[in-house]
Amino acid sequence: MQTNRLMDRELAPEITRQKRTKSIVIVTLGIVGVVAVLALLRTYLSTSVEASKIRTTVAQIGPVENTLNATGEVIPAFEQVIVSPIQASVQRVLLTPGTRVKPGQPIMELDKSLSLIELERLKDKLALKRNGIEQLRLRLNKEFYDADIKDKIKSLNINRLRANVEDTRRLLKAGGSTQEDVTKAENELRIAELEKKQLENDLTYSRQSMGASLKESELQAQIEAKNLQELEQKLRQADILADRPGVLTWVNDRIGAAVNTGDLLAKLADLGSFRIDGSCSDMYADQVKVGLPVIVKINETSLRGTITQVKPSVQNNVVQFAIQLDDNRHTSLRPNMKVEVFIVTTRVGKAVRVANGPAFKGKRRQYVYVLNKGVAERRDVEIGLTNFDWVEIRSGIQPGEQVIITDLSQYENSETLTITPTDR
CATH class of the missing domain: 1.10.287 (Helix Hairpins)
Known part of the structure; x- marks a missing residue:
């Protein structure tokens, strides 16, 4: 009897540990199961989005150009720099900046005694x-x-x-x-x-x-x-005269000031035509070449042009280049105006394209949502060329389909979204 009692005492702790371990395993499995079910429900159950919070575009066939972002400044296509041909001093200034001049019209007089x-x-x-x-x-x-x-x-x-x-x-x-x-x-x-x-x-x-x-x-x-x-x-x-029509944009009006040979006296510009001085990050230095087409954005107006010169030196991590516009007399052009410049590096003539929007993150493959009868379906698409207006869709979307271009990345785990009408 005493021996059996001793054995019962020794087995009791072991049985208790086994029961406790079993309980922990059951609870853990239960928690994992609940989390998995919730994840599955979140993945497969539809999520609602109000129609007023999304923007859509219809996929179509058309050209897409790949562009590099740059900036530019509008300057006169022709600006004559008038310098002193001799060592002299400013004796008299006849015209002020902003004055329109005619060929042969005197601008200033120099003291030529020396x-x-x-x-x-x-x-x-x-x-x-x-x-x-x-x-x-x-x-x-x-x-x-x-x-x-x-x-x-x-x-x-x-x-x-x-x-x-x-x-x-x-x-x-x-x-x-x-x-x-x-x-x-x-x-x-x-x-x-x-x-x-x-x-x-x-x-x-x-x-x-x-x-x-x-x-x-x-x-x-x-x-x-x-x-x-x-x-x-x-x-x-040394008789400082205008040799062509234009507008005087700057003049050295310091009477009596000494000027050496080659010193700047005046600037004369033709404000009827313009060009663009562009600049971009030096990370694009290998891609910026003479002859590349460009698109210049002035508010809602787009002007086409061509890179005619690329400066060989890089200053402050910036590449500078000159642009000749196809329409250099457009009414939107103003001197010293800052503009957006997009350098066209490649072009596809016939591509499935959609309007660019926040939905596109610059990745080659990503999810987008296609709207069909009030339901947005998630699609895995391949992205091609992109620019500020258009995105090329190489696969995943057909022409005529309605694509949501609003950023819905917070719902990317949902295969479908219900687009609900906006309450008025």
Whole structure:
């Protein structure tokens, strides 16, 4: 009896533990089951959305262009920058910014006194140079004449010495002279011939050298004359006139201010036509190329254009480019206006497309809802090209179907949504 009682005491704790474990397992399974049922109910049961909270669009066939976002500024297609052609000072300003000008109309006057003094100095310098050339030419002519006379004298002397040699040889045969006399006469003739050859060589060198000096002086005179002509041209340009019709957009109105050659004096723009200076993130640098079409958005107006220039350098992580508009005289264009620019990188001519909206997150595959008789059905669709207006649907939606473009991602676990009429 005592042994059985001891065994009962030992088994009682073990049985208690087994019962407790069994209870925990049953409770856990129950909780998991309830959660699973709720999840299934949430997935498969319909959810209601008011019709006033959604926007829809009808899928259609049409072109879709893939675009990159950029910004731009409207500037005049033609803007003439007028700079000072000379070193001067602002003497008088005749027109103010905003004034319309005609060709030949004066804009401002410059004080040209310093340049006029420089002009007189260049004239004097050129006159001295030309006088020096004339003196050099006279000296050359005299030296050539003197050298020619010396050469003729040498020729006469050689003829005399040659005759003397012949006479001495005849006398030697007759016994009237010695061999030494003949040798002496021959040496005198040879020396005279060498001296004549040296004189002719010196004459040739002198002609070439002096001719080069004369040519150099003439070239220097030509340079001086060209400098003089350039300054005269600059002085004529210093009469600051408009050379075409337009609007004066800026002028240096600081009377008495000194200006150097090349300093900005005024800006003249043609406000009848415009272009766009665009910019975008350098992450698109490899895609932005000359010749790509662009779309410029001005409020509700879209204008087409083409990239005509891409600046090679990147500044502050921004790529800059120029756009030529197809219609550069559109009435919506205003100077310095900020606009949205969309660079078209690729295009599909015939695609199933829907209007862009918050429902599209930029993913290649995603869920969207298609509305059919008051019920929105979830579809798994493949997205193609996108832009600010359209989204290409490569699969999952057919033309004519009504697609909800409102963001319904909070209901993405629901296969269907009931669209309820809005209470009035």
